[in-house]
Amino acid sequence: MKNTIATLVRWSGFGALQRFLKARHAVTIVVYHDPTPEVLREHLRWYAKHYSFTTLDAVAGAMETGRWDRLPAYPLVITLDDGHRNNTALAALFREFDLRPTIYLCSGIVGTARPYWWKTAAADSIGVERLKRVPDPERRRLLAEAGDDPDRDGADRQAMTWDEIARMTDVADYGAHTRTHPILLRCDDRDCADEITLCRTELEDRLGQPCRHFAFPNGDFSDREVEEIRRAGYRTARSIDPGWNDAATDPLRLKAFPVSDDVTVDWLSVQLTGIPAWLRKRRTAAADVSTGGATPEWAGPMVKPKSAGI
Numbered sequence: 001m002k003n004t005i006a007t008l009v010r011w012s013g014f015g016a017l018q019r020f021l022k023a024r025h026a027v028t029i030v031v032y033h034d035p036t037p038e039v040l041r042e043h044l045r046w047y048a049k050h051y052s053f054t055t056l057d058a059v060a061g062a063m064e065t066g067r068w069d070r071l072p073a074y075p076l077v078i079t080l081d082d083g084h085r086n087n088t089a090l091a092a093l094f095r096e097f098d099l100r101p102t103i104y105l106c107s108g109i110v111g112t113a114r115p116y117w118w119k120t121a122a123a124d125s126i127g128v129e130r131l132k133r134v135p136d137p138e139r140r141r142l143l144a145e146a147g148d149d150p151d152r153d154g155a156d157r158q159a160m161t162w163d164e165i166a167r168m169t170d171v172a173d174y175g176a177h178t179r180t181h182p183i184l185l186r187c188d189d190r191d192c193a194d195e196i197t198l199c200r201t202e203l204e205d206r207l208g209q210p211c212r213h214f215a216f217p218n219g220d221f222s223d224r225e226v227e228e229i230r231r232a233g234y235r236t237a238r239s240i241d242p243g244w245n246d247a248a249t250d251p252l253r254l255k256a257f258p259v260s261d262d263v264t265v266d267w268l269s270v271q272l273t274g275i276p277a278w279l280r281k282r283r284t285a286a287a288d289v290s291t292g293g294a295t296p297e298w299a300g301p302m303v304k305p306k307s308a309g310i
């Protein structure tokens, strides 16, 4: 099914037409989590043929000044969420392709052996989707009771160390992704504000440089989160709502295309049409209405990213 769709998109010229119509003068942002250097190299080769790499700072500058002419044609920003330890293996690629991604860090997880909670045996047994939907204190309690307390060190370190982060400052920018990666919509007002505000100050204290870009965990946000981000002084906030960014886009609601970490280049070109993410969003929304939250079978693996990232 995937191959058929990929072939259709390629041979119909739909992907190329859409790039010409949409991506020429609007910013494409792609979202990774924990790709291997081998897969990312193939992706970067493909991007380099069709886009021009730019930075989130440059995009924020264009949005703030209206000087979109300072961005290259077909501008594309690479972002990586969470701060997975294997991101350090990507530094050479960023140098080789002369690009500067933004890596969004969880300030309470990097530099520790605390787990990314959705990548634990406890989360597997309870169900990640269920955990995303319960009030945040209950999520923590359920995980702790099942043996993977998200606030305690696990057996294996999953995140980058502060040293590794510091060593990559010449090839990457760092943004904020909350302190502990809760689903912000499930937090009370105070925890929501702390997760957004303290993440910035903790990262700036550690890195000694400004941290003005934010990414919503799991892409979830409401007006409350956006207002908190504005108050905390961020320049941009990135969602995973599929689409391109232009002068009409709110910098605190940047759109982006989630890319599965292990996807083929053929399917990558399909993901950048926005169709899979759009279908997934529609189906998840439909599932919310029809099943009270559980993702039904027909939501299907075709549109669900394989990577463990959220």
Ligand SMILES: [Zn+2]
Binding pocket: 081, 082, 177, 181, 216, 217, 218, 309, 310
């Ligand atoms: Zn994340």
